[in-house]
């Protein structure tokens with residue numbers, strides 16, 4: 270008996286995987302059914318659906334990058350404090366002091382890559398017409414995921430607290446000030462006056478809600494940090510679960526009928 | 527000693543490596559043409575191209591590469607402007623759609639790719655071009671450009687092949703892979719390999735390029751230009767033509783709403799689950815125009831060609847913060863009252879002053895859709911029903927309002943169609 274077989278027939282192995290190695294047809298089916306992670310997949314799929322030139326693998330890579338971002342993000346949280354006093358210096362020491370100092374790079378380039386792969390995934394889904402019935406709803410879930418991904422990237426952009434960060438966020442968040450009715454420089458906001466009191470001013474408008482202040486400052490840093498590390502990832506994870514569930518329920522990856 | 531004609535040594539090595547890769551790619555492609563398609567002429571051509579790239583590679587690796595031809599550099603800088611850039615992009619897009627069969631033939635597409643690689647190498651010899659392209663945060667855009675280019679080619683190629691098959695009464699290629707395979711091993715191994723490749727790429731990328739970190743944040747020193755993250759630069763570019771409430775709020779919301787609504791508007795049940803162009807020509811063309819021309823092309827414009835004060839700079843031009851671009855844009859109300867009637871606009875109530883512009887907007891948004899329903903898109907209207915049709919037309923109108931405003935700006939120097947600063951209501 271080879272050492273591999275010895276391991277695979279041991280009590281420990283069997284207790285974890287609940288079946289012998291997936292070498293024959295039966296166990297290749299069983300492995301998909303008994304493993305919680307593999308269970309995301311069906312047991313068998315249409316051959317054309319998993320061809321690389323059909324899906325470009327972009328949905329899968331987007332998911333992989335989401336996982337990479339989660340892991341590297343958690344590690345980064347060990348080193349980073351979202352305050353004016355520490356933020357910039359923590360990033361500096363991530364570069365200069367921390368061993369294996371490519372954490373920040375992995376996280377940043379992974380994020381850029383994820384923005385690209387999610388676009389390409391959407392592009393592929395469009396070009397194969399895979400948003401057509403019965404997958405309309407899952408396309409919608411995807412669009413929300415796209416928005417969440419962009420927001421994740423955008424909120425993360427502020428955290429290094431350097432010139433690049435605050436001015437990019439300033440440019441971006443200045444738009445909120447122009448929201449119709451809800452921004453203090455938006456059309457219609459001036460009309461929202463009750464008894465001579467302006468409802469919408471620079472201390473109460475959409476931009477203030479986003480920044481927690483009239484300009485990008487410490488309150489903004491905290492807000493973006495919480496959104497970036499907690500709220501948005503949770504929302505995205507939830508929707509990814511729905512997305513994958515629906516792929517299965519809608520009949521798997523689309524194909525010519 | 528300066529053997530390099532002014533191109534720094536490290537840059538030469540980089541360009542040399544790029545050309546070396548191109549050489550190998552062409553040798554491979556020539557081999558493919560000789561062995562697989564048995565097209566000897568093509569084989570010869572690409573071996574020749576490989577030789578040309580090889581000479582380039584040797585020259586640059588030996589530190590004696592030449593800078594890009596000055597006349598080409600100057601010509602491109604001189605001819606480039608937002609107008610030329612965008613119009614060229616539209617023309618290229620139109621040509622690609624119409625002549626898709628030609629452009630997706632492997633050797634034609636290959637020729638374009640090789641031209642792009644050759645030109646990229648040449649362009650990198652220019653210090654201004656190099657500086658902007660190699661900013662670590664801009665590298666993803668290069669990735670985006672090449673991957674969108676490649677995947678558009680791939681999708682269109684498959685669509686062309688499927689369309690020909692369908693015309694012959696055969697099913698699309700995807701139909702041939704109907705039989706089921708087990709996920710273990712067929713899919714899980716693909717996934718494993720994809721994960722490994724992605725991990726390797728990401729780690730190499732992270733080692734080679736440091737994440738940028740500039741000076742600590744300071745609310746006193748405003749950088750010029752101040753740019754949003756690259757994936758929003760298409761939106762920032764819209765600020766040239768529209769005020770923030772349109773460019774930053776209304777239009778992005780319409781993009782999201784439009785995307786979500788898309789499956790409910792597209793009533794065409796054909797082309798579900800396979801690549802095709804002919805069966806969904808309208809949908810594909812519209813989406814491609816939106817994604818490629820209005821999104822990707824504008825991101826490239828906003829990142830690489832917009833410098834200080836958001837002025838336009840040619841790809842080889844120095845970003846001079848003192849570049850002076852005369853702005854003499856005129857509002858529609860000026861055109862109407864001042865030039866049309868010779869009346870001063872001062873003192874007029876805004877409602878009267880802006881009546882012509884408001885009229886134009888009203889006609890565009892309210893009067894036009896029914897006319898379209900009765901004329902050019904009559905068949906659509908009949909097949910889609912009222913609600914769907916109105917949704918479709920409104921979404922397309924909002925998508926079109928960017929190119930429309932661009933043309934108005936370029937041709938008539940038009941600033942605002944409606945200009946009511948009293949209420950921040952400028953269109």
Ligand code: HEM
Nearest residue numbers: 324328329331332391399407408411412414415521522523
């Ligand atoms: C975090 C973001 C996302 C993840 C992780 C994700 C993941 C996936 C994966 C793994 C698949 C299986 C097929 C494939 O890989 O192509 C898939 C399918 C699909 N995705 Fe996504 N996706 C995301 C975002 C989106 C977006 C932005 C859209 C569209 C706007 C979208 C729409 C769809 C649809 C309609 C399908 C079914 C396609 C088919 O059956 O052929 N997804 N997604």
